Amino acid sequence: MDARLTPVGIAQDGPDQLRIDWNDGHRSTYPVRALRLACRCANCVEEATGRRLIREEDIAPDVRPVRIAPVGRYGIRISWTDGHDTGIHTFEYLRSLDTLWRGVDRQDP
Numbered sequence: 725m726d727a728r729l730t731p732v733g734i735a736q737d738g739p740d741q742l743r744i745d746w747n748d749g750h751r752s753t754y755p756v757r758a759l760r761l762a763c764r765c766a767n768c769v770e771e772a773t774g775r776r777l778i779r780e781e782d783i784a785p786d787v788r789p790v791r792i793a794p795v796g797r798y799g800i801r802i803s804w805t806d807g808h809d810t811g812i813h814t815f816e817y818l819r820s821l822d823t824l825w826r827g828v829d830r831q832d833p
């Protein structure tokens with residue numbers, strides 16, 4: 725049996741949120757602009773050093789996904805309103821972002 729985490733549903737949840745329901749029953753909600761900023765493709769992150777090549781101020785406040793396509797069985801490719809479509813968000817990465825961003829929320833008093 726394949727125990728890997730995979731989405732059972734991916735949907736836009738309002739104009740600026742993406743919702744993923746996982747096969748373990750967990751639900752993740754992502755701010756779409758944060759997902760755009762978290763892109764790890766070669767245009768956004770320097771491969772050798774891991775240095776981020778995009779700056780927050782370079783990304784439009786209202787950037788949105790226009791198309792979300794599956795990539796194999798391990799991720800999704802998001803096409804954005806700013807024309808960017810080379811990034812692949814793997815399921816593993818998406819789930820780790822969910823954990824990471826929730827952790828940030830919890831630090832609020």
Ligand SMILES: [Zn+2]
Pocket residue numbers: 763764765766767768769808810811
């Ligand atoms: Zn990218």
